[in-house]
Amino acid sequence: GENVEQHPSTLSVQEGDSAVIKCTYSDSASNYFPWYKQELGKRPQLIIDIRSNVGEKKDQRIAVTLNKTAKHFSLHITETQPEDSAVYFCAPHDPGGGYNKLIFGAGTRLAVHP
Amino acid sequence: GAVVSQHPSRVICKSGTSVKIECRSLDFQATTMFWYRQFPKQSLMLMATSNEGSKATYEQGVEKDKFLINHASLTLSTLTVTSAHPEDSSFYICSAKTGRWATDTQYFGPGTRLTVL
Numbered sequence: 650g651e652n653v654e655q656h657p658s659t660l661s662v663q664e665g666d667s668a669v670i671k672c673t674y675s676d677s678a679s680n681y682f683p684w685y686k687q688e689l690g691k692r693p694q695l696i697i698d699i700r701s702n703v704g705e706k707k708d709q710r711i712a713v714t715l716n717k718t719a720k721h722f723s724l725h726i727t728e729t730q731p732e733d734s735a736v737y738f739c740a741p742h743d744p745g746g747g748y749n750k751l752i753f754g755a756g757t758r759l760a761v762h763p
Numbered sequence: 764g765a766v767v768s769q770h771p772s773r774v775i776c777k778s779g780t781s782v783k784i785e786c787r788s789l790d791f792q793a794t795t796m797f798w799y800r801q802f803p804k805q806s807l808m809l810m811a812t813s814n815e816g817s818k819a820t821y822e823q824g825v826e827k828d829k830f831l832i833n834h835a836s837l838t839l840s841t842l843t844v845t846s847a848h849p850e851d852s853s854f855y856i857c858s859a860k861t862g863r864w865a866t867d868t869q870y871f872g873p874g875t876r877l878t879v880l
Contacts (some may be wrong), residue, residue, distance in 0.1 A: 680865055680866065681865045681866045683868075683869075685871075690874075691873070691874075692856060692871040692872060692873045692874055693807065693856070693871045694871075695868060695869075695870070698868070700866050738806060738807065740869075742865045742866075744865065748795060748812040748814070748820060749795070749860070749863070749864065749865040749867075750797060750809060750812055751797075751809075751869060752809070753799075753806045753807045753808075753809075754806065755805075755806050756805075756806050
């Protein structure tokens with residue numbers, strides 16, 4: 650099965666700075682790489698995802714980069730704002746078993762200070 | 764679009780009783796739904812994959828006789844926690860995929876907070 654590692658576990662930045670979170674996975678057959686944001690007590694929300702046929706995707710202040718050779722992908726948030734404070738999870742696709750499930754990383758708690 | 768609902772949002776029950784949680788896809792048909800459990804300040808742990816019209820597939824270490832899953836239609840999956848104990852207290856979240864492909868987006872319900880006394 651897919652093994653997922655996410656770093657760092659906590660990240661504290663000043664408003665306006667950039668934040669980068671990295672996710673490493675083990676199964677080279679994985680082909681879908683989403684990032685979810687979860688605020689306290691709420692459901693995870695998809696913020697950006699990338700398929701294996703591209704190396705980078707950007708949506709306003711958020712971007713994801715993928716390195717399939719090294720088996721890692723990263724979330725980049727620029728010009729951070731206090732409302733970006735939340736827990737972020739990577740969840741690469743696990744191709745084993747045939748159900749296209751996602752395996753969640755341990756999460757990164759991001760705190761953006763005004 | 765792509766809204767997933769869960770009911771109830773909170774439930775408190777006595778030890779030894781059973782609790783049923785419903786997960787519905789409101790505006791799309793979901794062939795596959797997933798059930799997760801999340802303990803405080805931890806990640807989402809996949810419990811099982813629920814497929815319409817067939818038996819659920821459970822992750823290693825999850826007791827299928829304790830966590831009963833029924834995917835009765837393309838818009839409804841239920842999780843029943845049988846003979847609940849305090850250690851079953853957790854946040855249970857379902858999700859549903861909009862299609863069969865790995866790259867189809869997975870949308871999450873709002874979660875159900877279960878407290879077993």
